[in-house]
Amino acid sequence: MKLVIKAINVPHPFPYQGSKRGIAKSILSYFPSDVHCLMEPFCGASAVSIAAAAYGFAEQFILNDLNKPLMDLWSEIIERPSVLCDEYEKQWIEQQPDPKTYFFKVRNEFNKTHNPYQLLYLLARIVKGSVRYSSDGQFNQSADNRRFGMKPNTMRQNIFGVSALLSKKTIISAVDFRQVVKKANKNDLIYMDPPYQGTSFTRDHRYLNGLYYEDFVDALSYMNELNLSYIISYDGITGEKAHGKLLPDSLHLKHLYIHAGRSSQATLLGNDHETIESLYLSPSLVCRLESKKPSIKQHVH
Numbered sequence: 001m002k003l004v005i006k007a008i009n010v011p012h013p014f015p016y017q018g019s020k021r022g023i024a025k026s027i028l029s030y031f032p033s034d035v036h037c038l039m040e041p042f043c044g045a046s047a048v049s050i051a052a053a054a055y056g057f058a059e060q061f062i063l064n065d066l067n068k069p070l071m072d073l074w075s076e077i078i079e080r081p082s083v084l085c086d087e088y089e090k091q092w093i094e095q096q097p098d099p100k101t102y103f104f105k106v107r108n109e110f111n112k113t114h115n116p117y118q119l120l121y122l123l124a125r126i127v128k129g130s131v132r133y134s135s136d137g138q139f140n141q142s143a144d145n146r147r148f149g150m151k152p153n154t155m156r157q158n159i160f161g162v163s164a165l166l167s168k169k170t171i172i173s174a175v176d177f178r179q180v181v182k183k184a185n186k187n188d189l190i191y192m193d194p195p196y197q198g199t200s201f202t203r204d205h206r207y208l209n210g211l212y213y214e215d216f217v218d219a220l221s222y223m224n225e226l227n228l229s230y231i232i233s234y235d236g237i238t239g240e241k242a243h244g245k246l247l248p249d250s251l252h253l254k255h256l257y258i259h260a261g262r263s264s265q266a267t268l269l270g271n272d273h274e275t276i277e278s279l280y281l282s283p284s285l286v287c288r289l290e291s292k293k294p295s296i297k298q299h300v301h
């Protein structure tokens, strides 16, 4: 059922806590060969969609995240890379005399304007790529003062790389994930990476929104009724410690584990253990994978 995929260089414009960049290739190995549209309703840094585009595993993409300024940034990355890169370079240079004060100035302004150019600068500078919001939705993460953010030339290469992969084939939205998945068809694939259970509704709001376990299970049950193909990343194990509840047997999902090395989540939890991430495949996806021979595209050894 699983494909073996060669490593190629995949661009990425900003670090993001919980990003699946490190295990995107392993997740792609559970993709069927006939995906028309890949939907990523909790996209964050969109690591899986970018990798799928780079390896040619889907024709169209839907990127969505409830975080509206983040999705405005995605529109700029994909459709207006040149202006965005110029604005990033301007901020990166302007910060040089006093990066610490400059970061706070941009953060204050961003909390008033929600400007995507400012968000890119903040994402490039924050501690461990970990976005945090106060209970009233203000971006309140601090800067990593040992680093000044990706160099403008590297940022330009990454942003133009992502834009080339996703331009003219991507729809962007900032709505609740349930509104996205209901548009799926049988040839589509939905990859879902909701907030970690440990980070939903906690005092330090890692993401703009949390998600209740029961609500997520209800949505999955509805998706099963529609015979949708989906893959979920949902918590995992670090060392001996399991994070979060498993998804229930009543959903008939195939549960797999992926070795994620020392992930950013493990680092955030303050330990050195290897992280093993849970991956669940929907019943319709399992049937689809079993009924078709694996794709023998150029990516397979």
Ligand SMILES: C[S@@+](CC[C@H](N)C(=O)[O-])C[C@H]1O[C@@H](n2cnc3c(N)ncnc32)[C@H](O)[C@@H]1O
Residues within 6 Å of the ligand: 016, 017, 018, 019, 020, 021, 041, 042, 043, 044, 045, 046, 047, 048, 064, 065, 066, 067, 175, 176, 177, 178, 193, 194, 195, 196, 207, 208, 209, 210, 211
């Ligand atoms: C674990 S992160 C996704 C990381 C992503 N896979 C990556 O590679 O960067 C979860 C994301 O879900 C978003 N989110 C939370 N609740 C949501 C909801 N109800 N609908 C859509 N997005 C939501 C958060 O804003 C956050 O960006």
